[in-house]
Amino acid sequence: MSGPRRPLPGWIDIGLIPLANVLLAFFVAGLIVLAIGANPLEAVRIMLVGALGYPEAIGYTLYYTTNFIFTGLAVAIAFHAGLFNIGGEGQAYIGGLGVGLTVLALDASIPPVLLIPLAILAAAAFGAAWAAVPGYLQAYRGSHIVITTIMFNFIAAALMVYLMVNVLIAPGSMSPESREFAVGHLPFVHEMLGRIGFVMGPTPLNLSILGAALCCVLVWAFLWRTPWGYELRALGHNPSAAVYAGVNPRRMIVLAMALSGALAGFVGVNEVIGVHHRLILNFTAGYGFTGIAVALMGRSHPVGIVLASLLFGILHQGGAELAFEIPTITREMVVVIQGLVILFSGALAHLSRPWFERAFSAIPALRPAAAADAKGA
Amino acid sequence: MSPASAVVASTLTPEGVAPPAIELRSIDKSFGPVHANCDVSLSIAKGSITGIIGENGAGKSTLMSILYGLYTADGGEIRIGGELAHIRNPHDAITAGIGMVHQHFMLVDTFTVLENVALGVEQGAILKRGFAAARRELERLAHEYGLRVDPDAIVGELPVGDQQRVEILKALYRGATVLILDEPTAVLTPQETDQLFCILEALKTRGTTVILITHKLREIMAVTDAVYVMRHGRIVARRRTAETGREELAELMVGRKVRLNLQKTTFTPGAPALVVEGVGLRDSRGVKVLEDINFTVRAGEIVGIAGVSGNGQSELLEVLAGIRPLKAGRIIVGGREITPGSPADPAAMRTLGVGHVPEDRHRYGMVGAFNACETSILGYHNETPFRKRCLHDHAIMADHCASLMERYDVRPRQPYLKSANFSGGNQQKLILARELARQPKILLVGQPTRGVDIGAIEFINRQLIAIRDAGCAILLVSVELDEVMSLADRILVMYGGRIVGEVPGDTADERTLGLMMTNSWPGVARPDATAMS
Numbered sequence: 001m002s003g004p005r006r007p008l009p010g011w012i013d014i015g016l017i018p019l020a021n022v023l024l025a026f027f028v029a030g031l032i033v034l035a036i037g038a039n040p041l042e043a044v045r046i047m048l049v050g051a052l053g054y055p056e057a058i059g060y061t062l063y064y065t066t067n068f069i070f071t072g073l074a075v076a077i078a079f080h081a082g083l084f085n086i087g088g089e090g091q092a093y094i095g096g097l098g099v100g101l102t103v104l105a106l107d108a109s110i111p112p113v114l115l116i117p118l119a120i121l122a123a124a125a126f127g128a129a130w131a132a133v134p135g136y137l138q139a140y141r142g143s144h145i146v147i148t149t150i151m152f153n154f155i156a157a158a159l160m161v162y163l164m165v166n167v168l169i170a171p172g173s174m175s176p177e178s179r180e181f182a183v184g185h186l187p188f189v190h191e192m193l194g195r196i197g198f199v200m201g202p203t204p205l206n207l208s209i210l211g212a213a214l215c216c217v218l219v220w221a222f223l224w225r226t227p228w229g230y231e232l233r234a235l236g237h238n239p240s241a242a243v244y245a246g247v248n249p250r251r252m253i254v255l256a257m258a259l260s261g262a263l264a265g266f267v268g269v270n271e272v273i274g275v276h277h278r279l280i281l282n283f284t285a286g287y288g289f290t291g292i293a294v295a296l297m298g299r300s301h302p303v304g305i306v307l308a309s310l311l312f313g314i315l316h317q318g319g320a321e322l323a324f325e326i327p328t329i330t331r332e333m334v335v336v337i338q339g340l341v342i343l344f345s346g347a348l349a350h351l352s353r354p355w356f357e358r359a360f361s362a363i364p365a366l367r368p369a370a371a372a373d374a375k376g377a
Numbered sequence: 378m379s380p381a382s383a384v385v386a387s388t389l390t391p392e393g394v395a396p397p398a399i400e401l402r403s404i405d406k407s408f409g410p411v412h413a414n415c416d417v418s419l420s421i422a423k424g425s426i427t428g429i430i431g432e433n434g435a436g437k438s439t440l441m442s443i444l445y446g447l448y449t450a451d452g453g454e455i456r457i458g459g460e461l462a463h464i465r466n467p468h469d470a471i472t473a474g475i476g477m478v479h480q481h482f483m484l485v486d487t488f489t490v491l492e493n494v495a496l497g498v499e500q501g502a503i504l505k506r507g508f509a510a511a512r513r514e515l516e517r518l519a520h521e522y523g524l525r526v527d528p529d530a531i532v533g534e535l536p537v538g539d540q541q542r543v544e545i546l547k548a549l550y551r552g553a554t555v556l557i558l559d560e561p562t563a564v565l566t567p568q569e570t571d572q573l574f575c576i577l578e579a580l581k582t583r584g585t586t587v588i589l590i591t592h593k594l595r596e597i598m599a600v601t602d603a604v605y606v607m608r609h610g611r612i613v614a615r616r617r618t619a620e621t622g623r624e625e626l627a628e629l630m631v632g633r634k635v636r637l638n639l640q641k642t643t644f645t646p647g648a649p650a651l652v653v654e655g656v657g658l659r660d661s662r663g664v665k666v667l668e669d670i671n672f673t674v675r676a677g678e679i680v681g682i683a684g685v686s687g688n689g690q691s692e693l694l695e696v697l698a699g700i701r702p703l704k705a706g707r708i709i710v711g712g713r714e715i716t717p718g719s720p721a722d723p724a725a726m727r728t729l730g731v732g733h734v735p736e737d738r739h740r741y742g743m744v745g746a747f748n749a750c751e752t753s754i755l756g757y758h759n760e761t762p763f764r765k766r767c768l769h770d771h772a773i774m775a776d777h778c779a780s781l782m783e784r785y786d787v788r789p790r791q792p793y794l795k796s797a798n799f800s801g802g803n804q805q806k807l808i809l810a811r812e813l814a815r816q817p818k819i820l821l822v823g824q825p826t827r828g829v830d831i832g833a834i835e836f837i838n839r840q841l842i843a844i845r846d847a848g849c850a851i852l853l854v855s856v857e858l859d860e861v862m863s864l865a866d867r868i869l870v871m872y873g874g875r876i877v878g879e880v881p882g883d884t885a886d887e888r889t890l891g892l893m894m895t896n897s898w899p900g901v902a903r904p905d906a907t908a909m910s
Contacts, residue, residue, distance in 0.1 A: 225768050227758050230751065237746040243700055244733070244741040245756040246724025 012356055014299060018345060020352045022311065025344035029337040038328050050321025051314040057321070059189060059203025063275075065313035066205070067092075067267050069212040071291025072309055073219050074263035076300035080223055081256035082236035087134060087149030088264040089288025090156030091127040095265020097160065098126025099272040100178060100279035104168070107182040115184040120211070120269050127265020128258040130156065135257025139250035145257075153288070164281050178279040186274045208270035215263060216302040222259075232256050264288060290338075296346040308345075315341065396459030398423040398555055398586040399444070399475075404453035406439055413439040415610040417453070421555075421603075426577055426587040428597040428618070431607035432630055432830035437590045440607070441557050445477045446470040457555075476548025477557040482540050486533030490526050490543050491515065494550050511550070518549050522579045537685075538569035545576065555586045562596060566685050567858065567891035574600045592630075592831075594623040595859075606630055630831060642846055644866045644882075647676035650850035651697070651731075651819045655706035658692055658874075666692045667874045670706070674819065674850040679841065681865025681882065682854045685894050689874035690854045691736055694823050697852070698733040699726040700741070710819060727756055732812035736823025736854065738801075742808040745797030749787075750778035752796040753811050781810040786836065802833035809837060813844060820844065823854045838864060858887055872896040 030040035051061045071088045078085035085091075102122040106115055134148035164176040171179075189205040223229040235242040235252050242249060271283040290312055297311070298304030319334030344351070397420040406414040414436045421427045431437045442448045444455065446464040455462045457473050464470050470477075484493050491511055500507035512528055519525050526535070526542050535543070541561060548556055558577075562570045577587050577600055589601060597604050598618060606614040606629040614629045651674040658667040667689050674680045684690050695701040697708065699722045708715040711729035715721045721729065733756075735741035743752045754763045754774055762773050778792040785806045787799070796804060805825070812820065825841065826834040841864060845851055855861050861868055868885050870878040870893040878893040 221768075225771075227764050227767075227769060230758050230769060234744050234747070234755070238740070238744045240740045241742065241744050241755065244698070244723055244735060245758065246722060246727065248722070 012360065014304070017349075017352060017356060018297060018299075020356075021345040021349060022341060024352065025337075025340040028344075029340050032333075032336065033329065036328050036333070038326050043322055043326065043329065046322050046325045047314070047318030049318075050325070051318035056201040056203050057317060059200065059205040061310075061313040061317040062189075062209055063203060063205040063270075063313075064316040065309045066209045066212045066270050067287040068290055068294050068309035068312050069216065069305060070266040070270070071264055071287050072294030072298060072305040073215055073302065074260045074288075075291045075295035076298070076302075076305060077219060077223070077232075077263065078256055078260040079295060079300045080229075080236045081232045081252065082239065083135075083138070083253065083256060083260075084146050085131065085149055085257065085260045085264075086146055086292065087131060087152045087261075087288070088291045089284050089286070090149070090153035091130045091261040091264035092267035092284045092288050093153075093156045093160055094130040094268075095123040095127035095261075096268025096272045096279070096283060097163070098122035098265065099268045100168070103181045103184045103273060104178060104279070107184050112183045112185075116186065116273065119184060119273055120266070123265040123268045124262035125265075127261040127263070127268070129261070131257040131261025131264070132254055135254040138257075139253040160281060164279065168279055170278075176281055180278045181273065184273055185277050186269070204275040206270065206274035208266070208274045211266060211269065215266065216306060219263070220302045228255070264291070293342040293346055296342075296349070311341070312338070395423055396456075397421055398425075398458060399588070400456040400459070401440070401444070402454045402456070404440065404443060404455075405451045406436075406443060406448060407451055412610050414443070414450070417607075417610070417612055419605050419612060419615070421586060421588060423458075423586055424581055424584045425602045426581055426589060426600055428589045428591060428601035428604040429607060430590075430592060430594070430597055430604060430626060430630060432592065432832075435607040435630075436610040437607050438559060439610075441477070441559060441588070441590055444470065445475060445557060471551050471553070474552055474554040475557065476545075476551060476553025476555070478541065478544040478548060478559065478561060480560045480563060482544055484532050484540060484543060487531065489529050489531055490535075490546075491528040493532050493543055494528075494547050498551060514550060515546065518546055521583065522549070522576060524549075524576060536569075537564045538566070538572065541565070541569075541573065542576070549585075554584070555588065556580065557588045557590070559590045560592075561589070562591065562593065563856075564686060566895050567887055568895060570596070594626050597626065598623060627831060641842060641863075644678065646678040646866070647848060649673045650676045650710070651852065652709040653697070653706070654709070656693070656696060656703065656708065657705035658689075658696060658701065659704065660692075665874055667696065670876055672869055672876065674852050676818070676848045676850050677845055678867065679845050679851040679853055679865045679882075681861035681868045682852065682871055683858060683861045683868055683890050683894060684856070684871035686856045688871045688894075690856075690871050691823065692874075693871070694733070694736060694821055694852075694854055697726075697821055698731065698735070699723040723756065724759070727815075730818035731821060732815060732817030732819070733821045734805075734809055734812050734823065734825060736827070738804055738808055743796045743804060745795065747796050748793045749782070749796055749799065749807060750774045750792040753778040753781055753792075753807060755811065757811070757815060777814075781807065781814060785810040785840075802829040805829050805837065806833060809840060813840065817849060819850045819852070821852050821854075824856065825853070826855075826857070826860060834860075858890055862887070862890070870894055 026044070033040040033043050049057070051057055071092065074088050074091065075085055099119045099122055102119045103115060106118065110118070130152060131149070134143070134145050134152055137143040137148050138145040161176070164178070168178045169176055186207045188202065189207070189209070190200045190202050193200050223233060231242065231245070231247045231252055232255070234245055235247055235249055239249055242252070267284060267287055272279060276283060294305055294308045294312055298306070298308035315338050319337065322329050323331045323334050399421040401417060401419050404414050404417040417436070417440055429437050429440070439448065443450045444464070446467045446469050449465060455464055457475070462473050464473065485496065488496070491508060494515060495507060495511040500510060515528050524542050524546055526539050526546065532540060532543060545556065561573060565573060580587055589596070591597065601618045604616050604618055604621070604626065605612050606616070606626060608630060616626070653670055653672050656667055656670040657665070660666050670693060672680065682690050682693070692701065696703055702720050703715060703717050705717065710731060713721070713729055723733070726733070739745065743755060747755070750771070751774070754777065757763065758769070763769060763777070775792045779790065781787065782790045782792070787803045787806045787810065796807070799807065809825070822841065825837050829837065838860075841851060841853070853861065853864055862882065862885050865882045868880045868882055868890065869876050870880070870890060872894060873896065877896055880889065
C-alpha cells in the first residue's frame with residue numbers, strides 16, 4: 001500500500017518533473033543512438049541546429065508547432081470535459097475538406113478578404129460537425145467516444161480518398177489532387193518578412209501561427225473565464241456535481257466535442273490555404289495523434305501546450321535533419337525518439353515523482369514551504 | 378527496537394500479571410508534512426472492550442491501519458501479548474491474531490456466507506473438503522458467540538446487520554483474538570446496534586479483546602470498559618468508562634466545552650412551502666424506489682426524515698432537487714406545479730427558491746479540483762453578480778467567497794485553495810454557506826453533519842435553526858437519529874421507499890423511531906402504513 005500522494009510545490013510539479021521526464025527520454029534515446037554506433041551528443045547538436053540554428057529551420061519548426069498547437073488545444077478542451085478525443089486526425093482532415101470546398105467553390109467570385117474568413121469558418125464548422133457526431137453518440141446513445149472517434153478517423157480517410165479520386169481531382173491530372181486555388185492563399189511569413197527587408201528562404205510557415213496564438217488565448221479565456229467553460233470543467237471533473245449545478249451533461253458533451261473538432265479543423269487552414277493551396281491526400285500526417293501527446297505533456301493548459309508543441313516541432317524538424325545528416329539514424333529512429341518522449345512524459349509521467357517527493361522531504365531548506373502547504377490542506 | 382531489548386522487555390513483565398493484549402509504544406506516522414500520529418502509546422487489556430474516540434482526522438483510523446498492517450509506522454513499536462511484533466501487512470496482523478471489521482464491508486456480494494468466510498483460507502485445492510470444515514467451524518462459532526447467520530445465504534441479500542456479523546465471523550474464523558471495529562454502527566438501526574453490543578459482550582466474556590473506533594459517545598458509554606481520546610494525532614486522555622461521562626469526553630475530543638443539547642425556539646409554522654403528492658420512482662431495473670410519497674413542509678418548519686440508509690431518502694432528495702426526473706405524482710413549490718409532463722431541472726428548482734445541501738458533498742456538492750471561490754458559486758454560476766454577460770467576474774467571486782468564509786468560519790480563509798484540500802467540515806460549511814447565502818425559501822438538507830467534527834456540527838445545527846426561525850422551510854434527511862430528533866419539528870420515517878410513520882419532534886423517542894425504521898412498529902401512525910405489512 002502506498003500512502004496518499006504528497007503535495008509538491010507548483011514549480012516542481014509543473015516545471016521540474018516534466019523537464020526531468022523529457023531529459024530521461026533523451027537519455028534513453030541517447031543510449032539507443034549509442035547502441036547503433038552513432039555519437040549521441042553529435043546527434044543532439046544536429047537536431048538542435050537543424051531545428052533552431054538558422055531562419056529557415058526555425059520557420060519549419062514553427063510551422064509544425066502551429067499544427068501541434070491546434071490539435072493539442074483540441075485534445076485539451078475535450079480532456080477538460082472528461083472526454084478522450086482520439087479523432088483529431090479525422091477532424092483536421094475534414095476541416096481541411098471544408099476549407100478546400102469553400103475556396104474551390106468561391107475563389108472565382110469572392111475577393112480574398114472575404115474568402116479567407118469564410119474558409120476559416122468552414123474549417124471550424126466541418127471539424128466541429130465531424131466531432132459532434134461521436135459526441136452525440138456518446139451523450140445520447142452511450143457509445144464510447146474513444147471507439148467512435150477512432151472509427152471516424154478511418155471514415156474521414158476513406159471519404160477523402162473517394163472525394164479526391166472521384167470528385168475533386170483536377171481534370172486531366174494523374175495524381176489525386178484538386179486544382180490549385182486561384183486566390184485565398186494565406187501569406188507566408190518569409191514573404192511578409194521579405195517585404196520589410198528581412199531575407200529568409202521559403203518555408204511553409206504562414207499567418208496561421210497567429211491564429212494558433214489567438215486560439216490559445218481564446219481557449220484559456222473560454223475555460224477559465226466564461227460560465228460555459230466553468231460548466232465544461234465541472235462536467236469533466238465531477239459529472240454528478242455538474243448535474244447538481246444545473247448543467248445539461250448531454251448538451252455539454254456535444255458542445256465540448258464540437259469545440260474540440262473546430263480547433264482540430266484549423267489544421268486544415270494551415271495546410272490547405274496556408275501551404276499547399278490545393279486539396280491533397282494525407283495532409284494531416286499524424287498531427288492529430290501527436291496532439292494527444294502534446295495535450296498530455298502540456299497538462300491541458302494553453303501555456304503548457306505551446307511549450308509542448310514547440311518541443312514536438314523541434315523533434316519533428318530536427319529529427320528530419322538528423323535522418324538526413326547521419327545515415328545510420330533513419331527516419332524510423334527519429335520516430336523512436338519521439339515515441340520515447342511521449343512514453344516518458346505521457347504514460348510514465350509519474351515515474352520520477354516519488355524521487356522528487358523523497359528529495360523534497362529530505363532537503364530541509366524546502367521544508368517551510370511544505371509546512372505552509374500542509375496548513376492549507 | 379533490537380530483538381534483544383524485546384526479550385528484556387518481555388522478561389521484565391511481572392510474574393502473574395498478564396501482559397496487555399495490545400500495547401503500542403510511541404507510534405509515529407507522517408504523510409508528507411501531515412503528522413497523522415504523534416507519539417501514540419496505548420495499552421489494551423486482554424478480554425476488554427476499549428473505545429478509541431476522536432473527531433474526524435484525529436488519527437484513529439491511521440492508528441488502527443498501522444496495527445492492522447495497512448500502513449507501516451515511521452517509529453515506535455507494537456507489542457502483542459507482551460511480545461514485540463513486526464506487522465508489515467494485513468497477513469502479518471492476521472497471523473498475530475488481529476482481525477478488523479472495516480466500515481465498508483469487504484465481502485463478495487454474490488458469494489454465500491460460507492464462501493465469504495472461507496475465502497483466502499480454503500485449505501487446499503479441493504474446495505469441498507475445506508468448506509465442510511469451515512461449515513463445522515461456523516456452527517461452533519455461531520453457537521459460542523450467538524453469531525447466527527445462515528451459511529448458505531447469499532451475502533448481497535442479507536440485511537446490513539447480518540453482513541457485519543459475516544465480517545466478524547470472518548475475523549474469528551481466521552483465529553482473531555483481537556477484533557478492531559471501525560465505526561461499526563454507522564449503517565445499523567438502533568436495534569441492530571443493540572444486537573451488535575450483545576455480540577461484543579459475548580466475545581468479551583470468552584476472552585476476545587475488542588477495539589471500537591467511533592465518534593458516537595453514546596456507544597462508548599454503553600459498551601466499553603476503557604476509552605482513549607485522540608485529538609490532532611495524539612492521545613489526549615485515557616478514562617475508565619465508569620468514571621467519565623459524555624460531556625467530559627466531548628470536551629476532551631474537541632478541546633473545549635460543547636453544548637450537546639440544542640436550544641430550540643418554539644415552533645411557529647407558516648404557509649405550506651413544499652407540497653409533495655403521490656411521488657413515485659423506479660430505478661433502472663424497474664424496482665420501486667419511491668412509492669406514493671405525500672407530505673407538506675411549511676415555512677418556518679424543519680421536517681426530518683429518519684430511516685436506515687438506503688430506504689429511498691437519497692432518491693427523494695434527488696427528485697425534489699431536480700437531479701432525478703419526476704416519474705409519478707406532483708410537487709408544488711414556489712407557486713409552480715412540477716409534474717412528469719412539466720419537469721424542472723436543478724437550475725429551475727433553484728430559481729423556484731429551493732436550496733440543496735446534498736447528502737454526498739464529494740459527489741454532488743462540490744468539484745474537488747475547483748478552487749473554493751469556484752465551488753462557492755456552483756449552481757449559481759449563471760446568476761448576477763457572478764456572471765457579467767459572457768464572462769465570470771472573478772473579483773466579485775473572490776469577494777463573495779471571502780465573505781462566506783468569514784461568516785461561516787471556513788478555514789483556511791483562502792478563496793483560491795483547491796476545494797479538495799479543505800477538511801470535510803470546512804467543505805460542508807462552505808457548501809452550507811453557499812446555499813444559505815441565496816436565502817432559499819425551501820432548503821433540502823442531506824446528512825448535514827456527516828464526517829463533520831463536533832465543533833462544526835454544533836455550528837451547522839445552529840445555522841439550520843436560525844434560518845428556520847427566519848421562515849425557511851427545511852427538509853432534513855439524516856441517518857443520525859440524534860440529529861433528526863434534536864432538529865426536526867416533525868419526523869417522517871421512511872422504510873422501503875414509503876413513508877411509514879410520522880411523529881412530532883418533541884415526543885419522538887429512539888425506540889419507537891427505531892421500530893418504525895425497521896417496519897416493525899405495531900402502532901400505525903399513518904393509514905398507508907397498513908397497506909405495507
